[in-house]
Amino acid sequence: MALTLDDIDRNPELVSSFDYFEGMLIHFRPLLPNDELKLAEFLENLSPQTREFSTYNSYDLDEARELCFAINRYDKLRLVGLINNEIIIALFEFSLSIVEDEYERFAKKYNIILNEITDARFGPCISDQYQNRHLGCWLFEKIKKIARQMGRERLILWGGVLSHNKRAIRFYEKVGFKIFSDVFLNENQCECLDGICNLLE
Template sequence: MSLTPTQIAADPSPLASEVSDREGHVFLVRPLRNTDATALGVFFDSLADASRRVYGPHPLNCEHAQVLCEQIDYATSLRFIALGPASETPEQVAGYMILELGVRPGDAGRYREVDHPLDDTITATFAPVVADRWQENGLGSAMFPVVTDAARRVGRQQIILMGGVRDDNPRARHFYEKFGFERIRGFFAGGVDNHDMILHL
């Protein structure tokens, strides 16, 4: 069933879901709310350098978490957090996935260069990160279907990667390929090769 931003703002719970990682830890995946600033800030502040090296959609600190939570607008972006595990730290953020509704100019330009223009009204832009403690444990894979379900319900037909994925990030490339993302082009940025990938929903 499709949802409008107003409906989501009134009740985001239809986009929430309980998921489990590979070891059976249960997490609640739900859209970010304006009361999540402290937990999100702790999550950002605790990200290790290895994650920051490959993930930089915006400043990753508690000040920016505050800004994001004050400016929630479900008409322009859905940000999902995974809280848990339920049995240990139910209030702790263990994963964060951005789903922007639309395309950033830099990403749009690269797709245009290879004759692959993107329709802003049906495209979403994705950027995921899982807490270092929980990486490679199946949490990202469990969260992703919650995000794609939401993308469909807000009328999106395809998802691209925010700023592509670095060639020297084989885990993320495997993750995207596993879920059916297709490579569109390569490009050089930040001193490394990167790949633009798209998923048709």
């Protein structure tokens, strides 16, 4: 039986872990309602460059409160990596719904039929000081396991990846995403590329 958002909300430990990375004990778990201040600090400390590549409405306590308020209210699962169980250094988001333009674009451009039951959208964000240290690759192995526990077979990039974000493209390809070469324009009229990862391979 696949895990649901209700299951995870009732028992976050179902998808939580404590493991060492480069000598640091990392607690990886769902975002919790009392994480507001921790999350606000994480968002506020993101550099302008990292903010350019993310999709949050703002980078402050108000946004942190919105994300915490949304826990198990919509179709989103947000997971955080923490040091000392206090400092958030990574935020990963799943959307368990597929939007209409993604259905259409994947079918038309790549001949891929998306399925809301077995596919999910995925977006990562890592603190600047922990980028380029393979933390994202390490955590993505945990993410794949959680996605499979939720009955997901494929992940697509949430909103794609900006076509000039070469570092992110390399990361996605390294962890198993196929990045397509066809450019599309997002809602801000920025050039983006789609990506998909088969979790069963």
